[in-house]
Amino acid sequence: MREISPSTTLKVLENAFKKRAEGKDISILAAGEPDFDTPDYIKEAAIRAIKEGKTKYTPVAGIPELRRAIVGWTEQRIGINYSPDAVLVSSGAKQSIFNVLFTLIEKGDEVIIITPYWVSYPEMVRLAGGSPVFVDSAEDFHLDIDAIGRSITGRTRAIILNSPNNPTGVVYTREEMEELAGLLREKEIYVISDEIYDCLVYEGKKNYSIAKVKGMRDKTFVVNGVSKSFAMTGWRIGWVLGPERIIKLAKSIQSHTTSCPSSISQYAALAALTKDDGSVERMRATFEKRRNRCIELLSEIPGISFPRPDGAFYLFLDVSRYTHSSFGFATELVDHDLAIIPGIAFGKEGYLRLSYASSLEEIEKGIRHLKEFIEGLREK
Ligand SMILES: Cc1ncc(COP(=O)(O)O)c(C=O)c1O
Incomplete structure (x- = not known):
């Protein structure tokens, strides 16, 4: 520690x-969180959940309705159809990333982190027993694919990507995702793609998930949540979608740590993803x-x-x-x-x-x- x-x-x-x-x-x-209040239609769903007694433990991976809603929402956003069994809902995207790292990493495994990085990545890798390997981004803060290639060793287990990026605001392009996929496709290296800001893009642009690139879906963990897009940081709901055999193991870790995310927050997140008041x-x-x-x-x-x-x-x-x-x-x-x-x-x-x-x-x-x-x- x-x-x-x-x-x-x-x-x-x-x-x-x-x-x-x-x-x-x-x-x-x-601030690392929206200054807006959570929209009323979401708060009302939570109040309803409390009044209806939805206040008990839920299935470890989250209530089935929410997992189905996440599948639908993700399909709409990135065009990939996951099974609800490929979804693990957690107490914030932070826990989702932690669960995945804890599942993937054995002592001494290396995880590539692009600098500048979100503050928690290196510490999470260390907590899981791994070693962070830092790779500078290119001068324009996009990916330096050659430098990433040079940093890969026999111990590289995963790479963490974050687009749209905290702290730079940079959004990686489809071309760079394809180039990176070209480098990783034949290797046993997983991608943890932290897409928590993907609703917040400007001038009509769109984030492009590396999971969409041919051959990458089974190597990628797509992380998202309601914190930033729906102004719900305090509700603590995030999730990961990825290869089912590993999600199952991550679920087992969660079952022994937090049991499940807050039942009330899950109903709030369900409203967030399935309703819209603008x-x-x-x-x-x-x-x-x-x-x-x-x-x-x-x-x-x-x-x-x-x-x-x-x-x-x-x-x-x-x-x-x-x-x-x-x-x-x-x-x-x-x-x-x-x-x-x-x-x-x-x-x-x-x-x-x-x-x-x-x-x-x-x-x-x-x-x-x-x-x-x-x-x-x-x-x-
Ligand atoms: C890049 C990035 N990933 C993940 C998170 C964590 O989000 P959550 O509130 O869902 O745990 C944050 C929060 O600041 C973030 O900036």
């Missing part, structure tokens, strides 16, 4: 919240507006660049012209009334992750603070 890193993110945030409590008008552009699209469209405004405002700051953010709700700002210690930079920024996550939390120095899961007013104020801070540095 001593080898597991504590969160760098929390250090910056603790400081920011302390200042806010002291009455300072500090902008916090750090709020999900409204949230997505609001994120798109904010993203556009961020791009506009950030382009006015000299010396800052960022990869094209086609999805999720983050921008990954290159501030390497000013600093190589993103933690130091973020700490100083808190003194200038902006809290933002240092790139080092995602394994990448010289960058900051700006989240636009905040009101436009907060975003505009925060970016103004960033601009003033950077102009001050240039004058020094």
